[in-house]
Amino acid sequence: MRKWYFLILLTSLGLASCSSTKTVRKTTKQPSTKIDKIVSNALKYKGVKYRFGGTTKRGMDCSGIVYVSYLQENVQLPRISRDMAKRGGEIPLKKAKKGDLLFFKTSKSRRRINHVGLIVSVAKNQIRFIHSTTSRGVIVSSLSQKYWKDAFVKVKRIL
Numbered sequence: 001m002r003k004w005y006f007l008i009l010l011t012s013l014g015l016a017s018c019s020s021t022k023t024v025r026k027t028t029k030q031p032s033t034k035i036d037k038i039v040s041n042a043l044k045y046k047g048v049k050y051r052f053g054g055t056t057k058r059g060m061d062c063s064g065i066v067y068v069s070y071l072q073e074n075v076q077l078p079r080i081s082r083d084m085a086k087r088g089g090e091i092p093l094k095k096a097k098k099g100d101l102l103f104f105k106t107s108k109s110r111r112r113i114n115h116v117g118l119i120v121s122v123a124k125n126q127i128r129f130i131h132s133t134t135s136r137g138v139i140v141s142s143l144s145q146k147y148w149k150d151a152f153v154k155v156k157r158i159l
Contacts, residue, residue: 066081
């Protein structure tokens, strides 16, 4: 009987000393919507140098970054900005949101769309977009900057 009592006591102590350990994993917030994923794809190219016709980390042009970012989420767009501008639905600038495309005419000699940017955020009427410039490569700019405000043509929603 003493043997059983001793065995029960040892088992009880063993179970009581076991505690549940909770593994805490540090997670980074994953993009949840398709638009979030597209914007996240584009932001991975921030800092990449400009390359005409480029679509890789070795070099990227303005339509290349939009094309690749959407393509990674299985959304096919034309490769050049003036053709992208024919897709989707035009919306008022006041209704622009993350994932929409901004189109610009930056050339004084040519009077057609030649630049595109992808909106990454809209907060307090401040529209920020990612694009690639010949001088600085892939950057995030604000539509409130005079140069971009003056060159702005329209906003299109693809999704």
